[in-house]
Amino acid sequence: MEYVIVGVLVLVALGIWVTVARGGRKLERQQATELEGAMAASLRAAEEDVTRFGEELQALDVTGGTLDAAARQDYERALDSYEHAKQSLAAVTRPDEVRFVTEILEEGRYAVACLRARLAGQPLPAKRPPCFFNPSHGPSTQNVEWAQQGQPSRSVPACAADAERVLAGGVPYIRTVQVGARRVPYWEAGREYAPWAEGYFSNWQGSDLIKGVAVGSMVLGGLVALPKLLDELGDFEGLGDLGEIVEGLGDLFD
Known part of the structure; x- marks a missing residue:
């Protein structure tokens, strides 16, 4: 009788493990799909x-050997950032790694801003967050009050050109990204673009320069934690032989 009870308990335990295995594998597949999309x-x-x-x-006018030592250093720093960004882009294997690419681009664009200032005989620009409307515009020059449709106004960092447009009541040149068959402002694109935005703005989180900006609440932190969750799920590590058996049983029910 005791052997019968033990056998039943073993079967119940195995049934529970099979259910857990199936649920875990489905969750992994779902998250893998989300990761691929991101x-x-x-x-x-x-x-x-x-x-x-x-x-x-390529469009920079730096031919003729007219750069002084400081300008040459800025130019070389920008070139190095470009090469490093290309290498980092080619090495990306997970969505959260994209942020390294945009972090590098942010530094490269600041080097270009310094170079342009030196060539124009102007003071070097302050180290500020990228332009909120389009990080590709380079470092911001000031903050402006701006409101998304249906949202209260907030102070956001803007490049000189976009700041001028907003202050004049115009529309800034907003960075759009592809979502399905249409392009939308990146802060409306959802979690898939979180790693891309994080690279530009992660060094400025907590700064009052972008406090309350939509990118901080809607985009940043989206899928960044998802790879860690997948790592924690693993392949039923730590379950020993029983884990391997249950995983094999789970394959029979897929």
Whole structure:
């Protein structure tokens, strides 16, 4: 009788493990799909920015050997950032790694801003957050009051051109990204673009320069924690032989 009870308990335990295994595997598949979507979205945005940065570097008028030592250093720093960004882009294997690409681009654009200031005989720009409306515009020059449709106004960092437009009552040049068949402002694109935006703004989180900005609450922190969750799920590590048996049983019910 005791053997019968033990056998029943073992079968019940196995049944529970099979249920857990099936649920875990389905969750992994669902999260893997989300990760693939996030990877494609963030990579596409980062590729666009790397390409644009390269085009801007080519357009710089630095021929003729007219750069002094400081300007040459800025230019080389920008070139190094471009090459590093391309290498980081090619090495991306997870969505959260896209942020390294945009972090590099932010530094590269500041180097370009310094170079342009030196060439124009102007003071070096302050180290500020990227333009909120389009981080590809480079570092912001000031904050402006701006309101999304149906939202209260807030203070956001803007480049000189966008600040002028907003202060004149115009529309800034907003960075759009692809969502399905249409392009929308990046802060309306959802969690898929979180890694891309995080790279531009992560160094400025907590700064009152972008406090309350939509990107801080709607985009940043989206899928950044998802890879860690997948790692924690693992492949039923720590369950020993029983874990392997249950995983094999789970395959029979898929």
